Every structure is written in C-alpha cells, then in structure tokens.
Amino acid sequence: MAETHVLFVEDDDVIREATQLALERDGFVVTAVPDGLEALERFRATPPDIALLDVMVPGMDGVSLCRRIRDESTVPVIMLSARADSIDVVLGLEAGADDYVTKPFDGAVLMARIRAVLRRFDNAGGGFGGASADGDGAGDDGEPLRFGDLEVDTEGMEVRKGGAPVSLTPTEMRLLLEFSSAPGTVLSRDRLLERVWDYGWGGDTRVVDVHVQRLRAKIGQDRLETVRGFGYKLKG
Template sequence: MPVSVLLVEDDEVIRRSVALALERYGYGVTTAEDGLTGLELFREGRYDLLLLDVMLPGLDGIGLCRRIRETSTDPVLMMSARGDALDVVSGLEAGADDYVVKPVDTSVLVARIRSLLRRTTFRPDPAPDPPPDTAPDGPAPLVFGDLSIDTGGLEVFRAGRPVALAPTELRLLLEFAAHPGIVLERQTLLRNVWDYGWDGDSRVVDLCVQRLRKKIGAERIETVRGFGYKLRR
C-alpha cells in the first residue's frame, strides 16, 4: 500500500500542485483546505504522515498540530510561507517533528518526508540467540535515576509510569541514552536523529529537547553552552 499523507493547505494552487507532485512519487494523498476539515479527516482516517500549512482558516496549523498531538504521535511536517522564527518555533512547540519553508522544491519536500518516515519507523536490531538455559527476556532496560528505557519494546517509564513520546522525541532520547554523560553537538543530533545529510536548523533540536525535558524531567538533559546537550548518568 502507498504511504498515506494528509495534506492541509488553504491555497488551492499549492494544494493541488503539492498533491500531484507527491502522487507522482507514489504517495496516496488526501487533502483539506482548512484546519477544521483537516482535523475531521484526521479523526476519521489513518495516515502515515501529516503535512500541515501554518496559516489556515478556521483552525490554524499550530492549533491543528496541538489537537493532533492530544491523541496521536503520527509524524507531522509543518509548512511555513515565511520561515519566520515565530512560525517555526510555534510549530515545533506544538509538537511538529520538522518544517519546510514555502515555496519548497518537490525533491526537497520528498527528501524531508522520506527522512521523517525513516526516523519514525523503528526497527530495533534483533537480539542474539540466548544461551540454551537462559530465558529470552530481551535486553535489560537502561536506567537513569527514575527514568527507565526499554530499548527492545521502545517504551519509556518515569517513576514506574509510562511516558508517551512522539517518534522523534523517542529517537532523540535513545541517542542520548546510547551516549550517557557525553556531550552531543546539535549538528550531530541533526544527522543521527533527524537523518539530515545537510546542515539543518538547530532550532529543531532545541525545541525537541525542550519538549523532551517536560516529559522526562528538565534536570535529566543538561545544556553545555556553546557545545550541545548531554544525558546525565
């Protein structure tokens, strides 16, 4: 089955051109021209990715993203006509995984979509066969204070309670957990978590770290000024 995309864009020319371009790449595209219709379609269907314009009538893209995040961790890619800092920050704070600035070249848009889909599809490495007398319980969880990470089941617990993380937030946490106590630069995180083969906007990292801190504890991830972030042991 083709990858399904929900495209919410109020400009008819842009909406039709983006939909046709994505369909040429083999995506199945459902479109909406305003935020409320987009929210209704989201609730009625199942989509692999949501592509939302920031400026929408009725319910804007920021509000729509927030409503989606109330019930879903589906990957969200925001589109901004201006690329203004306020638009970008607002979209990422609302829970978007990434953003593109319009007008965007089709090949760039498809590359960002593919990158987002790759990092939201987890394929843990298979565990080696256990010794004959050992029960196949899987890898031991990673524990950092009251934070426990089940790398096999891709579940996170804080003080014994499950923590709901969006896919990009989970990938970011797993990257930190793989290098506890080691400072990771923003560009390193963009390459390893966001799958960027080029220099990206470090605000994406900063805002995702901010969201992650709210869920696992602000003290757990330390800012090392001028360098990046590290997970406290």
C-alpha cells in the same frame, strides 16, 4: 508494501494542487484539504501515515491543528510555513511537529523531509544498539537502561519515569535513544540533526532545541544538561 497516506492541508489552490500531484507522482496517496476544521475531520475519519500542515489556513490554523492531532496521535507531522519566521517555526515545533519546511519549497526537499520523518517513525518500532555507561545502566542483555529514576527499554521501545510510563513521539524517542547510547557525552546539535533528523545537508538547530525542551518536560528538566556552545548530554 502498503501505500503511504498523506494528509495535506493548504488553502492556496495552486500550491495544494501542484503539491498533491507531485506527491502522487512519487507514490503517495494524498488527501488534500483547504482548511483546518475539515482536515481534523478527515484525520479522525481516516488516520494518515503523515500530516503536512500549512501554518496559515482558515477554520483552524495549522499550529492549533497540530496540537489537536498530537493530543490524539503520534503520527508524524511536518509544518509548512510561508516564511522562516522564528515564531512560526517554534510554535509549530512546540505544538508537537516533528519538522518544518519553509515555502516556497523545492519538491525534492519536501520529499526528502517526508521520507526522513517516515523512516524515524518506522525505526522507532525497532531495536536500538545502545548501552548505558553509568553504574545503573544495562549491558547487552536486554535489560532496560537506567538513569536515576528514568528507565529506557530499548527493546520494547518504552520509557518510564519513577515507574510511570512516559509517552513520547517517535522523534522524541529517537532523540532519547541517541542520548541513551552515550550517557555523559556531549552531543552537538549538528550530530543530533544528522542522527535523529537525517539531515545530511545540515539544518535548523532550532528543531533540536525545541525537541530537547519537549523531551525535558517529559523525562525531567535536570536529566538533559545544556553544555553552552557545544550541545547537550544525558546525565546518569
């Protein structure tokens, strides 16, 4: 099995070196850099399997770097923030990050988040055992699921809206597949955290809310309905 390459961007020397050692002890290959501009160069020269980006780094801040990476790639991104500031968290997620971890972080928590994100990325290339419940939906014959002008090919892992392809990150795809498996059913934020983000210990529901907003922007604002106080559901 190929080793997992991590691009780690952190300007604090102590944190960068300690985290790099911890990641390497856990079997990762790490490229650790102190600023965003160098990180973008390294990213383009040798694309990593996952990127860990601190929000506050010189040259190019982590949020801007995340946007640049997302313009070029669907590689998983985890933002690292020195504070649980709503602005930092939401800006990072809106920029395209898959998850975030607040510093100071426990090494085991960071490793768990990394592995969970990588599993989502790997699984996005596999099949999905869902079936549409509305009249247009496909059964188990391999045909795409259809929800109005939205078409979800769960075997080819492709999405089309009005016949045009829709580009989704692996996390967005997993989120859409979860909704597609139970159209018309309200899915709670906690269920989505568990099923999509693999948070067996609970998590920040802002991660769900921001990703739902990102998904709506791509598949149609009216396709995912908010059920206040309960969660979201996919409209057929």
